[in-house]
Amino acid sequence: xxxxxxxxxxxxxxxxxxxxxxxxxxxxxxxxxxxxxxxxxxxxxxxxxxxxxxxxxxxxxxxxxxxxxxxxxxxxxxxxxxxxxxxxxxxxxxxxxxxxxxxxxxxxxxxxxxxxxxxxxxxxxxxxxxxxxxxxxxxxxxxxxxxxxxxxxxxxxxxxxxxxxxxxxxxxxxxxxxxxxxxxxxxxxxxxxxxxxxxxxxxxxxxxxxxxxxxxxxxxxxxxxxxxxxxxxxxxxxxxxxxxxxxxxxxxxxxxxxxxxxxxxxxxxxxxxxxxxxxxxxxxxxxxxxxxxxxxxxxxxxxxxxxxxxxxxxxxxxxxxxxxxxxxxxxxxxxxxxxxxxxxxxxxxxxxxxxxxxxxxxxxxxxxxxxxxxxxxxxxxxxxxxxxxxxxxxxxxxxxxxxxxxxxxxxxxxxxxxxxxxxxxxxxxxxxxxxxxxxxxxxxxxxxxxxxxxxxxxxxxxxxxxxxxxxxxxxxxxxxxxxxxxxxxxxxxxxxxxxxxxxxxxxxxxxxxxxxxxxxxxxxxxxxxxxxxxxxxxxxxxxxxxxxxxxxxxxxxxxxxxxxxxxxxxxxxxxxxxxxxxxxxxxxxxxxxxxxxxxxxxxxxxxxxxxxxxxxxxxxxxxxxxxxxxxxxxxxxxxxxxxxxxxxxxxxxxxxxxxxxxxxxxxxxxxxxxxxxxxxxxxxxxxxxxxxxxxxxxxxxxxxxxxxxx
Amino acid sequence: xxxxxxxxxxxxxxxxxxxxxxxxxxxxxxxxxxxxxxxxxxxxxxxxxxxxxxxxxxxxxxxxxxxxxxxxxxxxx
Numbered sequence: 106x107x108x109x110x111x112x113x114x115x116x117x118x119x120x121x122x123x124x125x126x127x128x129x130x131x132x133x134x135x136x137x138x139x140x141x142x143x144x145x146x147x148x149x150x151x152x153x154x155x156x157x158x159x160x161x162x163x164x165x166x167x168x169x170x171x172x173x174x175x176x177x178x179x180x181x182x183x184x185x186x187x188x189x190x191x192x193x194x195x196x197x198x199x200x201x202x203x204x205x206x207x208x209x210x211x212x213x214x215x216x217x218x219x220x221x222x223x224x225x226x227x228x229x230x231x232x233x234x235x236x237x238x239x240x241x242x243x244x245x246x247x248x249x250x251x252x253x254x255x256x257x258x259x260x261x262x263x264x265x266x267x268x269x270x271x272x273x274x275x276x277x278x279x280x281x282x283x284x285x286x287x288x289x290x291x292x293x294x295x296x297x298x299x300x301x302x303x304x305x306x307x308x309x310x311x312x313x314x315x316x317x318x319x320x321x322x323x324x325x326x327x328x329x330x331x332x333x334x335x336x337x338x339x340x341x342x343x344x345x346x347x348x349x350x351x352x353x354x355x356x357x358x359x360x361x362x363x364x365x366x367x368x369x370x371x372x373x374x375x376x377x378x379x380x381x382x383x384x385x386x387x388x389x390x391x392x393x394x395x396x397x398x399x400x401x402x403x404x405x406x407x408x409x410x411x412x413x414x415x416x417x418x419x420x421x422x423x424x425x426x427x428x429x430x431x432x433x434x435x436x437x438x439x440x441x442x443x444x445x446x447x448x449x450x451x452x453x454x455x456x457x458x459x460x461x462x463x464x465x466x467x468x469x470x471x472x473x474x475x476x477x478x479x480x481x482x483x484x485x486x487x488x489x490x491x492x493x494x495x496x497x498x499x500x501x502x503x504x505x506x507x508x509x510x511x512x513x514x515x516x517x518x519x520x521x522x523x524x525x526x527x528x529x530x531x532x533x534x535x536x537x538x539x540x541x542x543x544x545x546x547x548x549x550x551x552x553x554x555x556x557x558x559x560x561x562x563x564x565x566x567x568x569x570x571x572x573x574x575x576x577x578x579x580x581x582x583x584x585x586x587x588x589x590x591x592x593x594x595x596x597x598x599x600x601x602x603x604x605x606x607x608x609x610x611x612x613x614x615x616x617x618x619x620x621x622x623x624x625x626x627x628x629x630x631x632x633x634x635x636x637x638x639x640x641x642x643x644x645x646x647x648x649x650x651x652x653x654x655x656x657x658x659x660x661x662x663x664x665x666x667x668x669x670x671x672x673x674x675x676x677x678x679x680x681x682x683x684x685x686x687x688x689x690x691x692x693x694x695x696x697x698x699x700x701x702x703x704x705x706x707x708x709x710x711x712x713x714x715x716x717x718x719x720x721x722x723x724x725x726x727x728x729x730x731x732x733x734x735x736x737x738x739x740x741x742x743x744x745x746x747x748x749x750x751x752x753x754x755x756x757x758x759x760x761x762x763x764x765x766x767x768x769x770x771x772x773x774x775x776x777x778x779x780x781x782x783x784x785x786x787x788x789x790x791x792x793x794x795x796x797x798x799x800x801x802x803x804x805x806x807x808x809x810x811x812x813x814x815x
Numbered sequence: 816x817x818x819x820x821x822x823x824x825x826x827x828x829x830x831x832x833x834x835x836x837x838x839x840x841x842x843x844x845x846x847x848x849x850x851x852x853x854x855x856x857x858x859x860x861x862x863x864x865x866x867x868x869x870x871x872x873x874x875x876x877x878x879x880x881x882x883x884x885x886x887x888x889x890x891x892x
Contacts, residue, residue: 287876
């Protein structure tokens with residue numbers, strides 16, 4: 106059987122018509138979390154199992170919004186398959202009428218379209234066609250969601266007998282056991298009846314029979330109790346194992362969270378070290394002065410020029426002032442002798458003698474010459490007297506130029522520091538660039554760790570349930586111990602009862618042989634032997650089938666896990682209160698029990714499923730025997746490398762498998778989804794990529810998944 | 816070999832047949848038809864049970880019990 110195509114029409118996030126055309130071999134559907142992988146899986150599940158109830162959640166909200174005014178549209182999921190080269194089609198659909206008040210769904214139908222040997226197509230009931238092309242016992246082993254569902258033996262109930270019924274002829278022997286038990290029991294009754302008719306040992310026989318019945322009841326009760334204990338113990342062990350698994354997840358989660366905390370701390374630290382307060386630094390660290398030297402030079406030039414101009418102006422002014430003063434002192438435009446010529450003593454001498462010895466004329470007291478000489482003497486005396494200098498008039502009362510010079514000098518001295526600003530600034534920018542680069546790397550690591558957390562949360566029960574499990578672990582450990590003790594006690598009691606029963610039966614059989622008719626004893630003995638033969642043969646056939654699964658599973662297991670420790674899968678049959686069960690164990694080469702991690706456990710279960718699929722295809726070369734398998738996120742715990750190896754192995758089996766995975770979908774620098782390069786190394790027959798349109802978080806009607814065939 | 820022959824073959828392989836009933840391999844029937852004609856009551860009984868259980872419609876447990884008892888009653892044990 107081969108799935109040719111699956112078409113989703115207005116089903117949940119699949120707006121309008123979306124067709125997946127599949128090939129034989131490995132078909133991979135890629136999609137990040139929330140892009141529509143599980144909705145695709147649920148669509149197939151609905152096609153196989155869905156009924157006419159609760160249809161509203163299946164309708165595409167986008168389509169619904171488009172047709173709010175009462176228009177009708179279809180929601181459907183259809184699958185086309187070929188079985189023995191004949192095409193068969195299944196379609197489950199319903200009509201939607203969306204008014205403003207409420208949604209009306211109608212015309213639910215599940216129809217099949219079957220092609221016969223002469224190429225005619227015939228419409229038939231969908232359920233009938235589904236059971237023909239994909240029988241229920243096959244469907245049970247063909248669709249799996251997540252890693253937990255891969256363990257087909259976990260649910261316990263009838264898992265082994267279902268498996269045997271579906272894929273082995275061992276089930277033929279079950280009914281022989283039933284008949285054998287009935288016939289032997291009837292033969293026992295006939296012997297008992299015959300002995301009771303004999304009067305000789307009647308009393309003794311009745312006592313023995315009653316004692317045997319009592320012992321049998323006791324034994325049966327103990328055995329029942331033992332089985333219940335066993336079941337409870339298995340359940341507790343499974344719970345503890347589950348807790349252990351989640352504990353590992355929690356531990357991993359804790360490690361990741363610590364790593365994230367450290368990365369966030371590094372991010373904060375790096376961010377705090379990045380210089381971002383440029384405005385402040387422009388003033389506080391005087392970055393503004395970086396180009397000051399040029400201004401300073403220009404400033405100096407300007408001051409010099411200004412000074413030159415000032416001095417010229419000053420000189421001119423002073424000259425003008427000096428000339429004025431001189432002219433004031435020149436009398437009658439005669440150039441006077443310098444002060445001190447003649448000397449004071451000469452002057453006094455000339456005044457005393459009343460004669461001017463300079464012009465050699467008499468200078469009588471009171472005469473103009475005498476008065477002149479007197480004044481000159483007085484002027485001279487005054488001039489040599491220490492006197493307060495007269496404030497000279499100046500052109501520039503404030504010496505700003507000088508101030509500017511000293512300012513310039515001051516700045517020049519500070520140029521040494523200013524010259525350091527530019528290289529300092531370069532250092533700051535280089536440092537910032539380095540730190541920004543570091544920040545980018547840290548943010549990348551943070552994103553990676555956060556994705557890893559999402560993966561763990563996706564495959565765990567969630568943190569809150571994890572806490573509940575932890576709380577239960579203590580109680581489970583105590584219960585486990587109590588049950589173990591109780592089992593030991595019961596086992597001893599059962600052995601004692603069996604021994605006592607054996608003695609009683611032996612005693613009774615002694616009477617039987619003496620009292621009952623030979624024919625009845627012989628018939629009973631033969632029927633006892635026949636029952637033993639039937640039971641043993643059944644056991645043998647079941648064991649052979651389990652051995653076959655074991656063998657094939659281990660062949661596949663070693664191939665999937667080629668680079669890792671594999672150990673050996675061991676399917677072990679046991680009985681508990683629910684009946685015969687299968688326990689999946691992992692053994693080391695030395696035959697010791699090994700506790701597998703999640704990834705190894707998934708690989709084990711996957712190997713068993715592939716083994717069953719192989720066995721099924723060996724039983725029937727075409728038709729349902731060669732059935733396709735659909736897995737939604739089966740390798741969450743694998744990691745990229747192991748997923749690649751696993752997919753390559755699946756591809757090599759050349760059987761049709763549809764695998765939905767979030768691996769290989771990454772993000773580019775801008776945060777856009779991309780297919781990672783590693784996907785190029787994955788061998789496959791076909792691949793699809795699911796991506797949602799941009800959507801508004803609060804508005805479901807904006808959600809639409811696009812299907813791209815890669 | 817039919818499904819019923821195979822069933823008989825499987826039952827005849829049990830050690831009880833050779834060890835307790837001392838039936839040599841040459842006396843072990845290879846077909847159901849041979850088994851139904853066997854001179855060994857245990858072989859004959861098993862063969863009849865296969866025939867009756869695997870027929871359509873199959874006989875009830877009570878009917879098979881009656882048949883086998885009659886058979887064993889008539890066979891020299």
